Amino acid sequence: MQPSLWLALAGAGVLISFTPGAGAINTMSNSLNSGFRRSIWGILGQQAALVVHILIVALGVGVLVASSPVAFNVIRYAGAAYLVYLGIRQFLHRPDLDQGKAAALRNEPAFSMFRRGLWVNLLNPKAVVFFLAFMPQFIRPDQPLLPQYAVLSATVIVIDILVMWFFFAAAARSFQRFTHDARGQKVLNRTFGALFVGVGVLLASIH
Secondary structure: OOHHHHHHHHHHHHHHHHOOOHHHHHHHHHHHHHOOOOOHHHHHHHHHHHHHHHHHHHOOHHHHHHHOHHHHHHHHHHHHHHHHHHHHHHHHOOOOOOHHHHHHHHOOOHHHHHHHHHHHHHOOHHHHHHHHHHHHHHOOOOOOHHHHHHHHHHHHHHHHHHHHHHHHHHHHHHHHHHHHOHHHHHHHHHHHHHHHHHHHHHHHHOO
16 A cells, blocks of 8 residues: 555544544443443454454445345344443443442453444444445555555554544543542433433434
């Protein structure tokens, strides 16, 4: 990949990663509940989903998903339902100042966080459609494809990890002061719950 093309790819990757969405909300929620360092597990789950999306598009399956209203809508509504479920669960979560329970929440298994991050990004067919439109701009069909897809994938994933961890997860630390009392916890739970539900509804309603 030519340096000028890679710079354009990196710039686009930064803009995409900074666009608020379900991944950013999930990352901030993980950072608040489990801490900045451990939020990386949810971020890695989200990147695993990005790899799957890139593979789907690279193998040509993305064209089928984008052109099949039934397949697209099944995945879209499943993803929306999952986000709404996460939002309702977060919204209804009761404030808990018990130190033992708080410690258990902060020690959520890494695989649980990874799996949630995976599903949050995986159940988003719009990502497939987006990559279907995005990736061809940086792929030259007359050149070997595998190295190009490898560079594209690595660039997008590294940028997304950096933005998610050092921007969204770090930004969530400023809300830590709200976790020390019941009222603050309720505000945070309802805020992030409403955001999850809002993104889910948006995913289901926008065509």
